[in-house]
Amino acid sequence: MTVRVPAKLNLQLAVGPPRADGYHDLVTVFHAISLFDQVTVEPAGRDRVTVTGEGADRVPADQDNLSLRAISALRAALEDRGTGPGSVHVTIAKRIPVAAGLAGGSADAAAALVACNELWATGLSQQQLGAIGATVGSDVAFALLGGTAVGRGRGEQLTPALAPATRYHWVLAFADGQLSTPAVYATLDRLRAAHAVEPAGPADPGLPALPEPDLDSALMSALRSGDATRVGQRLSNDLQPAAVSLFPALRKTLTAGLELGALGALVAGSGPTCAFLAANAERALELAVSLSGAGVCRSVARVSGPVPGAAVLAAG
Ligand code: C5P
Secondary structure, eight states, X not given: OEEEEEEEEEEEEEEEEEOTTSOEXXXXXXXXXXXXXXXXXXXXXXXXXXEEETTGGGSOOSTTSHHHHHHHHHHHHHHXXXXXXXXXXXXXXXXXXTTSSSOHHHHHHHHHHHHHHHHTTOOOOHHHHHHHHTTTOTTHHHHHHBXXXXXXXXXXXXXXXXXXXXXXXXXXXXOSSOOOHHHHHHHHHHHXXXXXXXXXXSOOTTSOSSOOOOOOHHHHXXXXXXXXXXXXXXXXXXXXXXXXXXXXXXXXXXXXXXXXXXXXXXXXXXSSOEEEEESSHHHHHHHHHHHXXXXXXXXXXXXXXXXXXXXXXXXX
C-alpha cells in the first residue's frame, strides 16, 4: 500500500506566547505544495522502517520515527475497539528535505496512517486519523487534509479555506543546513522577551504578555481573489526573525529572491527553507534559474499549490 503525501508552507504563521505544555498557540494558513514523499506499508514480522532519498540518513529509523509512532498510536486506538492489527514494514522515499520547515516528518506520519487505515481496512475517517496523528506532530492533521486551510491551537484544529481554484507557483530555496523547530520557537520567545516594552502604567499581572495571534483578513481576502500579487504582499511568518537570527545566511537568500522578481518571500515554517511566490509557471522557472545562479542556497525546486493531502497511490 503506497501513499503520496505533500509538504506544506505556512502563508501566515502567527505565534502566541508559550503555553504551559511548551507549545505555542498558533493561527496559521497552511498550503500544501507539490513536493511529495511516498510511504509504502507492507505486513511484516515486526514494525520497522527503511528510509531512502533526500536526507534519509538524518531520519531516525527506530521507534522514534514519526511514522512508526503514528502507527503505534493508531494500533493503540484500535486495540480499544478490540481489533489488533499486525506489524508492518514502512518504506519512506523522501523528497521533502529533513528539518527544513516543510513538515516532512509530519507528512510521513500522515501517510503511514492513511496506508495502515487502508491495509487493515480500518475505515477510520480523515478526522479520526487527524486526531490520532495530532498526538505525534502538530502538522499531521493538515498533511491528511491538504489544500489551503486555517490552523489553530497547535496547528491541528483545521478549517479549509474557501478559495477559487487558483494555482500558485513557488520556488523553494533549500539551505545548506537545518534548523531545529524547538530551538526556533525558543529563540522567538527569547527575542520577544528581550524586546518587551514595559507597560506605561502599573503592570497588570492579569494581562497577557502578547496579544492572541489573529488571522490576517487581508491575506484571506487576497486568497479569495486568487490574485498572486496580493497574496505575495501578505505572506508573513512570526518565526522568521528567529530563524534568520539562528541562520543569518537566510537574509541574503530572501533579499536575492525579492530582487530577482518574486512577488513575495518568506521562511517556510521554522526554516531554513525559503519560499518565493512567482506570478506564473514561466516566472517561477526564470526565478529558479536566477536563484540557483546567485549562489544563495544549496538547491532550488519549483512547486505549485494547493495540492490534495495524503492519498493512496497504489494497493499491493
Ligand atoms: O508538534 P511538533 O512535533 O511538530 O513540534 C515540534 C516542536 O515545535 C515542539 O516540541 C515545540 O517545541 C514546537 N512547537 C510549538 N508550538 C506549536 C508547534 C510546535 O512550540 N504550535
